[in-house]
Amino acid sequence: MGFSYKNQILHAESVAITDLMKAYGSPLYVYSRTDIENNWREFDQAFGAHPHLVCYAVKANSNLAVLNVLAKLGSGFDIVSIGELERVLAAGGKAGQCVFSGVAKTVIEIERALEVGVRCFNVESASELSRIEAVARSVGKQAPISIRVNPNVDAKTHPYISTGLKENKFGVDMSDALNLYQQAQNSKYLNVQGLDCHIGSQITEVAPFLDALDKVLLLLEQLKDKGIDITHLDLGGGVGIDYEGEQTIDIKAYVDAIISKVGLTEIILEPGRAIVGNAGIFVTKVEFLKQNSEHSFAIVDGAMNDLLRPSFYNAYHQVLPINEKNTTGVQAQWDLVGPICETGDFLAKNRALPLSEGDYLALMSAGAYGFTMSSNYNTRPRVAEVMVANATHQLVRKRETVAELFTHEHVWHTPTKETI
Numbered sequence: 001m002g003f004s005y006k007n008q009i010l011h012a013e014s015v016a017i018t019d020l021m022k023a024y025g026s027p028l029y030v031y032s033r034t035d036i037e038n039n040w041r042e043f044d045q046a047f048g049a050h051p052h053l054v055c056y057a058v059k060a061n062s063n064l065a066v067l068n069v070l071a072k073l074g075s076g077f078d079i080v081s082i083g084e085l086e087r088v089l090a091a092g093g094k095a096g097q098c099v100f101s102g103v104a105k106t107v108i109e110i111e112r113a114l115e116v117g118v119r120c121f122n123v124e125s126a127s128e129l130s131r132i133e134a135v136a137r138s139v140g141k142q143a144p145i146s147i148r149v150n151p152n153v154d155a156k157t158h159p160y161i162s163t164g165l166k167e168n169k170f171g172v173d174m175s176d177a178l179n180l181y182q183q184a185q186n187s188k189y190l191n192v193q194g195l196d197c198h199i200g201s202q203i204t205e206v207a208p209f210l211d212a213l214d215k216v217l218l219l220l221e222q223l224k225d226k227g228i229d230i231t232h233l234d235l236g237g238g239v240g241i242d243y244e245g246e247q248t249i250d251i252k253a254y255v256d257a258i259i260s261k262v263g264l265t266e267i268i269l270e271p272g273r274a275i276v277g278n279a280g281i282f283v284t285k286v287e288f289l290k291q292n293s294e295h296s297f298a299i300v301d302g303a304m305n306d307l308l309r310p311s312f313y314n315a316y317h318q319v320l321p322i323n324e325k326n327t328t329g330v331q332a333q334w335d336l337v338g339p340i341c342e343t344g345d346f347l348a349k350n351r352a353l354p355l356s357e358g359d360y361l362a363l364m365s366a367g368a369y370g371f372t373m374s375s376n377y378n379t380r381p382r383v384a385e386v387m388v389a390n391a392t393h394q395l396v397r398k399r400e401t402v403a404e405l406f407t408h409e410h411v412w413h414t415p416t417k418e419t420i
């Protein structure tokens with residue numbers, strides 16, 4: 001576990017968070033390198049000798065240092081934009097180990113992906129297949145493709161992060177996939193490689209994954225009957241983590257269940273949250289305590305622009321004090337709210353804690369969809385990110401300055417003779 005109390009002070013590995021706050025200021029994202037490595041290895045090692053590639057989903061946390069740590073382990077990457085592809089390459093990842101997901105790949109993105117030679121395009125519609133074919137023809141290359149199917153299974157997760165139901169925009173219906181594969185098989189610019197699905201995120205039971213897999217395997221048989229050979233199955237990401245004491249998936253059991261069903265077919269997984277979620281925290285400082293007859297507000301220096309998940313998904317993050325024992329604080333049921341001018345600007349609600357102004361608090365399990373979903377709303381510079389390994393810490397993203405936030409903007413320039 002990367003984060004634990006030692007002498008009543010919360011530590012990241014062997015480094016006291018209080019030392020990090022002194023060195024880097026508040027608010028701050030802190031990542032445990034050891035946790036990231038161990039989480040990735042847990043997936044990788046669960047496969048044993050079975051052919052596989054663990055493609056970390058970059059959108060969960062795309063900091064170059066995180067990508068570089070994973071690239072060094074031999075990780076593949078699941079990317080959803082040209083920006084993520086360039087990050088992976090800059091961090092030392094291999095294009096040949098990238099799968100390119102996303103519903104709306106542009107011509108420019110497809111060209112670049114073909115130029116660097118991504119492992120596979122996960123195709124999400126008939127129109128996209130045609131576009132990929134046209135771009136491949138224009139550059140004289142063959143595009144490796146998988147079709148992302150929508151298995152129509154209920155992942156029993158938050159509606160915003162459920163993707164495998166017919167009402168979701170992702171993938172193509174199982175019934176349409178056969179035609180698309182035949183079309184792809186007949187094109188000399190497309191190279192059919194895999195079959196792909198991704199049913200949602202923060203899934204805490206194995207059953208929806210295995211339901212989806214069963215449906216995908218039926219399609220695989222139908223494809224085989226038509227002479228279409230699928231060499232890999234990409235089962236997406238979505239493995240949930242423990243935010244609130246929830247039962248989570250045993251990775252080894254999950255992978256064993258997959259292997260028992262798929263014969264020798266190579267498996268690709270795209271975990272994001274499960275690699276980095278618990279490997280990061282967001283630390284914020286209590287600026288003011290404000291109590292009225294109904295509510296107790298702890299106004300902190302972090303806000304919804306820094307950590308959007310509570311506002312956006314009503315997500316829960318455990319709140320831990322950096323100093324475990326605060327004997328002089330005010331005991332109450334606190335709402336942690338930020339400085340942003342929105343009622344929806346909260347990080348946590350109704351937490352029983354003894355608090356004092358000036359305290360530092362950690363929002364746990366903030367390593368995934370934390371910094372990557374942050375914005376500059378209210379002209380707030382994005383916070384610094386720090387990585388810790390054992391007793392060493394390094395800044396992996398500098399805190400933005402206010403001046404940087406409007407450097408690309410210009411006031412209206414009135415020409416000397418403005419024409420009407």
Ligand SMILES: *Cc1c(COP(=O)(O)O)cnc(C)c1O
Nearest residue numbers: 057101201237238270271272273
């Ligand atoms: C978001 C996403 C993932 C990662 O999901 P996690 O829940 O973070 O594991 C994987 N694949 C695709 C296609 C995605 O959109």
